[in-house]
Amino acid sequence: MLHILKLLIPALVPSWNFFDVITPSPRIQFALYGLNDEITIEWQEYRHRPTHLTLFQMIGRMLWNAKWNESMFIIGCAERLMVNPTLHSENEILNRMINDFTNKTSDIDLNNATHLQFRLLVVERQGSELHQNITYYSRIKKLPTWKIT
Amino acid sequence: MSIDDAIRLTEILMGFAFAQQSIEHFVSKGGERYMFIFRFILAVLLIVGFQTTGVLVILLLLALEILNRFQGPYNGGADRMSLLILSCLCLAQLSPTQYWKEIAFGYLALQLVLSYFISGFVKVVNPEWRNGQALCDVFLFSVYPASESLRNWANWPRLLFFMSWGVMLFELLFPISLISSTSLYIALIIAASFHLSNVFMLGLNRFFWIWISAYPSILWFQQRIFATT
Numbered sequence: 001m002l003h004i005l006k007l008l009i010p011a012l013v014p015s016w017n018f019f020d021v022i023t024p025s026p027r028i029q030f031a032l033y034g035l036n037d038e039i040t041i042e043w044q045e046y047r048h049r050p051t052h053l054t055l056f057q058m059i060g061r062m063l064w065n066a067k068w069n070e071s072m073f074i075i076g077c078a079e080r081l082m083v084n085p086t087l088h089s090e091n092e093i094l095n096r097m098i099n100d101f102t103n104k105t106s107d108i109d110l111n112n113a114t115h116l117q118f119r120l121l122v123v124e125r126q127g128s129e130l131h132q133n134i135t136y137y138s139r140i141k142k143l144p145t146w147k148i149t
Numbered sequence: 150m151s152i153d154d155a156i157r158l159t160e161i162l163m164g165f166a167f168a169q170q171s172i173e174h175f176v177s178k179g180g181e182r183y184m185f186i187f188r189f190i191l192a193v194l195l196i197v198g199f200q201t202t203g204v205l206v207i208l209l210l211l212a213l214e215i216l217n218r219f220q221g222p223y224n225g226g227a228d229r230m231s232l233l234i235l236s237c238l239c240l241a242q243l244s245p246t247q248y249w250k251e252i253a254f255g256y257l258a259l260q261l262v263l264s265y266f267i268s269g270f271v272k273v274v275n276p277e278w279r280n281g282q283a284l285c286d287v288f289l290f291s292v293y294p295a296s297e298s299l300r301n302w303a304n305w306p307r308l309l310f311f312m313s314w315g316v317m318l319f320e321l322l323f324p325i326s327l328i329s330s331t332s333l334y335i336a337l338i339i340a341a342s343f344h345l346s347n348v349f350m351l352g353l354n355r356f357f358w359i360w361i362s363a364y365p366s367i368l369w370f371q372q373r374i375f376a377t378t
Contacts, residue, residue: 004213011232011236015267049297051296051298052296062354070177080220
């Protein structure tokens with residue numbers, strides 16, 4: 001009850017400090033591990049944003065923007081992991097990745113993949129240049145066997 | 150606008166915003182989907198005006214469960230504003246007297262004013278906002294731009310400098326619009342346009358619908374405070 005109250009108070013007495021500081025920004029990358037013992041870890045960016053949106057797509061997003069809002073939640077979980085790592089945040093990211101990959105809502109080919117891991121990169125501007133640092137590795141999670149091709 | 154009309158209009162607009170938010174979860178897995186189907190049904194009941202006080206209380210309890218499910222807001226500021234409006238409506242409907250009803254609903258109006266003013270204040274005290282660098286960074290490397298092509302806006306620092314000051318000045322001057330109903334209507338149209346541009350550029354559709362839901366409170370508040378003095 002006290003925990004829920006802690007979550008509720010920022011809504012009842014909001015700080016309203018939107019975009020006060022542009023903080024370092026997380027990126028999520030994932031790697032699939034296969035049945036073979038070959039160690040060839042290839043990190044791929046999770047959920048590319050679209051290259052371009054048409055005006056029609058932008059207007060449509062007024063009413064239906066489920067994927068983008070879920071991506072924002074996943075980014076929120078990544079930000080929580082950078083500050084205060086919890087199993088909840090890690091599970092949310094891993095489970096939504098598995099959901100994407102197994103439901104063919106992404107173009108990721110699972111092939112012989114058996115396990116999944118993600119890592120967090122933080123992008124920040126230092127002077128006039130952008131720098132990336134790896135800040136977090138998730139545990140390696142087994143993929144559901146019933147979906148592996 | 151009477152307080153009862155303003156509350157009813159807020160309920161309808163918030164009901165629509167909740168329905169829109171809930172539909173986006175219909176493609177989710179398991180428990181999350183069922184929780185939001187239930188929320189969608191409650192939102193429709195609120196829009197049609199069926200047992201509104203009871204529906205509001207159930208929506209608030211469900212909101213706490215959702216907060217617990219995601220260990221915080223699912224959609225940041227939009228969810229926080231949703232909870233704020235819902236809590237104020239619950240308190241207004243359950244208030245024993247007209248005085249407490251006005252206090253509860255007036256608190257929402259006050260927070261709406263602060264949502265713009267404080268957002269402007271925290272920006273203007275930051276030198277990176279004053280020189281336009283912060284908005285450049287939003288487009289350059291933040292997670293918010295809705296498409297890769299929008300990142301090219303970072304190549305237009307002069308434009309972003311003027312946009313930064315446009316946003317900051319509007320947010321800081323928003324409270325002054327309360328002096329007359331005409332100026333308030335103009336300010337709210339500009340504010341809604343600002344939220345609309347955020348939908349197009351940053352994909353923040355939930356902010357647009359839920360902030361608009363709070364507008365009746367400030368229209369009532371302006372008449373209540375300034376039209377009687």
